[in-house]
Amino acid sequence: MNSAQEKLYTASLFHDIGGIVSLIPEFKKIGHAESGSLWARKIFNDEDISNIILFHEDPDKAPDIFIRNLAGFVNNGEKVFNRRHKEDETFGDVNLMSVCTLVNGKAERQYYSEPSYNAVLVDEPAGNGESLFDIASSLSREVKSKDSTYLLNLLRRYTLNLPQLNHTDLRKSFYFHSKFITALAMCDMYYFSEHLSDKLIYGALKDDEKRYLLLQVDYSGIQDTIYTVSSKGALKTIRAKSFYLELLLEDLFYSLLTKFNLPRTNIVINAGGGGILLLPNRDEIKETIDKEVSSLNRFIFDRFGGTLFVSAATLNVSANDLKGDTKDYLMTLADKLNGVKSRKWLDQIDDIFDGVKVLRGDGARLVECPVCHGLFKEEDITGMEVKVCKFCDNIMELGRVIDCAHGFKIADKLYSGPGLPVESYNHKFIFNIPKDEFTHSFDVENTGCIYVFNGSFSTEDSIDNLAGKAIGDKRIGVFRADVDNLGNIFSTTPVDLISYAELSERLSIFFCERLPDKLKVRSGRIDILKGRPMDVNLVYAGGDDLFLIGTWDDVIDAAIITYDEFKKYTGFHNGLNISGGIVLADPDVPIYKLAEISEGAERRAKENESKNSISIFNNVFSWNDFYLNKDSVIAYLNNLLAGADLNDSYVATDYSKGSIQDIYNVLKGSERNRKGKSYYNVVYINYVMNMVEKKNNVKSNLWRDVRHKALNSKKARLLACALEVALLLTRKEEIK
Template sequence: MIENIYWAGLLHDIGKFWQRAENQKLKNEELSRIFINQHYNDELFVSLVANYHQPTTREEYIIAIADKLSAGESEDKQSGGNVASKPLISLFSWLKLTKGSDQEKYVPLKLYDPDSPPYPVANKNEAVLNGRGYQKLWEGFIQELSKHKDNLASILYLLQKYLTLIPSSADNSRATISLYDHARTTAAIAAALYKEDIPEPTLQKIHRHLKNKNYQAPELQKPYFLLVGGDIAGIQDFLYDIPMDNAAKNLRGRSFLVGYLNRLVALYLVEELGLLESSILLIGGGRFTLLLPYSDLEKLQELKGRVEKIIYQAFNGKLKFILGSIPLTINDLAEGNITKRWEELGQELNREKMKPFLSLIKETPELIFGPFATPDNICPICGREATGETGLCSFCQSIVEMGAELPKAEILQEKRVVEKSSKNEISNVNELFLALGRQVRFSDKPERNCFNLLLNSYDFVVKNCQGFYFAPKTTAQEFEALAKKSEGIETWGVLRGDVDNLGKLFREGFADKITITSIAALSRAMGEFFGVYFNDLLKEFGDKVYTVYAGGDDFFVVGSWSVLPKVALKLRRQFTLYCAGNYDLTFSAAIKLAPNFKHPLFKVAEEARELLEEKAKTGGKDKIAFLDKAYTWDEFSRLQGLKDHIKKIVQSGGSKAIIQHLYGIKNLLYTNEQETSYSKVWRLVYQLSRYRDSLAKELQPYFREKIMDVVVFNTTEINPLASPAARWAELELRARGD
């Protein structure tokens, strides 16, 4: 029966899609009934979808309550006008802390495409493709539905593909939540309510109180839900603390594993509780959030201990599984208290992080404290016994081997199995996957008895797959090769960054009353920029850069050092476009260069983290740290421009003396002697004038306009960007071996 609840939750408003595609005059609920009848012909399923507006059975009340809690006060009204002309309003354009967006913007009605982010536009008619947007999507949806209509797991992916860019509400003032986000949260809420076994009379009272907005009624104060947060801690050390030999394959495998492990653990928990993937509200960035029935608390604690042990056995303590939960009432979901509860969940997770392995210490202390045999050969990564010729343990070697498979794989195959209990150690990644209830393989073609996830593409139906999965696209380039592809000095670097003030935006940025769907939608949209579209944004840089980690609200990229500033500026521009030009949605970043290509990654990663926290994220944040200084993004763009002009002059025949002239400016900027400062400025002007005169005549106007007038302005002021621009230019112009 619970599958019918999921089906009804996901498809209860499918009539809205049909209504807008063909400008139907029938009401949404009638169209939904006809749709279910045509495609499924299941009497119970039809009644759940057709009657939730006027429920008469326990199950119908559950769908009705879930719909109200998901939608909040923005339940769809039968608005006038042509519903096919109403696109999704970008949720980003409605968020505001101080400035917000200049105007409301609309998400284009189109297919989800990882190679084409849905950048919001100001023109509503452009967003709906002149009225044809809904119709084109509907035609594609119906065609692909026919191949997967009986597969509930696949339907979730199909709805994500077609309904994410469609508004749930046709009421223009409320059209910031997608039909996909409304459908999936409705399904999650309904499944939890169904498992709580609430009597029908109580459900009737709850429904009536919600309809009358009587949120203080006693029936709405009882905890029926668990908001559950999971976190894989220790990702930084796990990713970066590796030997530099074969580092690319190792990184590729580890990067995939930390993201995929999140999915496996979340699926394992919900399935062990008799639930389905739709009960996973959020997943990404090393974290996940579930909505579960409150009555599952005891079982959840048992599963927590089980997963903790599996993760410890696999990673020898380097990765830690953290799980926390808080009770939720219907009032929490109805009255806009969800942000407060979400914050409480974060605090609970932080408390859990302070006591890692506590349950393991109590129940199996020998797993943590030993005694352990001392191996003759020790794995340099994790400290276990090394085996074979690689010098690594079997588990770390299996990660490297998985990293070698990934570039050739098109499909990730999952097969659910009865978990296999392990003794005290998990010796490879396949044993880890099996312990979490999945047999996992990579392939270039689908297999009938597996759940086939197409990698990095939404075209899963035409490829005969059942869903999709996005993983960072990486290169086979080792660090030495990355260093050799750089301009100037031969080294590599890292770029890392994260979104500013995101927690505050969740707490204070919404104009309307916040629902669980609002938070789920915002988190999904933010996560998709880094987890889905990130790959495409890096394409133009080819094999000079690759993603180690991107998801949730942060990222970590390795590449030839000279290309990383361009990567950072592009990511910043596209992020601003993606977020509807919202001035309150920014990210800070840091670039750190390795002293040489053999320098340990973990040291460069840690130095970049310090730069990010101590320089880029100080003050108003929204900055980038580069060559140990922080700049606003506008300053950094101008810095790059000045650097390029300096390079052009030198590469066109000018002497490198210009670099020394400009680099020495830093000494003029910190003097307290005003008169001396004036004389030094004029001396600089004299030096620049002489340098200009030494250039070929065709270069002199360019030098005057692009460098002299930029470096010294108003005859007495020196541009503080001149010195770092000269340093940057010198690094890119330096000959190999200098």
């Protein structure tokens, strides 16, 4: 960015900082603009930045046209997002209200317990007084660089869960408010860049002028690209491969933003294999978008063939549009994007084939890479554990260290300094790995390093090793899930772009940051497994999606942890739920097949009435029936295995495995189907169990307990699932 852009960026990012730093006596003034201006003058030693903050509430009082215009851009951003100031607000006595209160459905007001990054939701606001003073002091102390990404990271760390204190809406995070005001101001500055100092622009801004451009991009064919791996170390390779696809979009966004000197604030959303950018509506930007997307697709075609494609669509919007409900314009943008997806490759077919490098018959022996299945000359095949192409070897190395990565910076392709380099279509991503574990490290302080929140958590890189750690039956499990009805989650409540983006980022924070940490500790819901380490791998976690592989027993516990923690994270909002499917498989089933069958299980769960369900063993249960209710699958499992012993490889019970099998056979034999829904014939169950009792003189407590449950069709269904889990846990089996 040039000097003027850096001044506007810094001033707009911290335009309301006075609401925080006014708690420091040195910066205490009558209004937040005065306090913020005084703080900026000391911290940045820049009179222009100080004046932009000082006059952002009333640009007409600014001393010259340049400051009036830049302060006016900040002021316009506040008008677009409809902020009403409350200068009489007592700073420190309020907490940020959860954005989830805007979501469809019934929700009690809930607040973040404190401004810190790891705050939890609570029912009553407790105040921010002392911690707010700490934030003001820390921010003032840690502003060591004017690097745009560094400053944005700093603001996110300290103000993500802090309300915009000098405004009336306590559901608006200080961080998101500041980010979007900055994004809009930077768009206006670019749009009017020719006349910043010689023409008064602020007074001529028109709310109906389509001077903004929304760009939406999305992948097609992710599953076919990621899951076609059958090599050793496949689990970490797949995670790295899916993360690499995220990096490609990161490179696209970075390339577009840097070409027009725009900061990362203009990334509205970047999650789940897609994203939205807010840009100035200028012809040269539209032309550059077309060129960059075409260049990226050419690179993708060269690396992955025709299975993967990036679609992009743009929409011209005005300030009036952005003031309104997001669904009024985002649905139009999504329709345009779907139209592009329907004709993928068509517009670029000539460019693609001009750019593809074809190996011709020069006598060289061609070898297939077992990961990407491309054909390469023998000298281009490398690798320590598995012989793969150089590109896949780089991805596999990323997979080995991804759990330890502290962040990455983006460099040009000629970079040869410290850090682990991963090549993209335009740039290199340089990953920072701790020195005590790997050699790929660099100093992230003041560098604008982009932190890695990749949803990575793994315990094994081999599916065979995972299966061998399972209790009882030596199989693996897969859990695939996502958030229900996300596309219509704001359908009954109008929300602006800030709230829309905040919910998206907070969902990403859950799946990419919070969940990996929570999977380190068991749910405590399955009694027999308490105290054991978790053996699961997050293959993909981002946006609102989850794909997890582990031992079959730990995958069941991981599904419970996911739902438990998600409900806590969203304040138990009844409009925010997860549905998912669990499947069990032998370790030799290919990854792509696991993805396919788990997708089917997830789909069955979402087809259940009201969703909010889990599918397992081809049955679908609400989460209440699966583990939350007194009568539930997991409750019945705990009863069945009460008093059992857990050794290294299976569960030993006081009663014979045959008795569990007998009961299970009776229940499954009574299962019937009516209009696509299963039920249990209790008359048949009663008849068969009477026969068994008389023949074998059965009088055990187990038999009496299960018979009582089995004579209720709903309970019989829950019991059958619990018995199936118990059978698997008690199986004595060596891995095949």
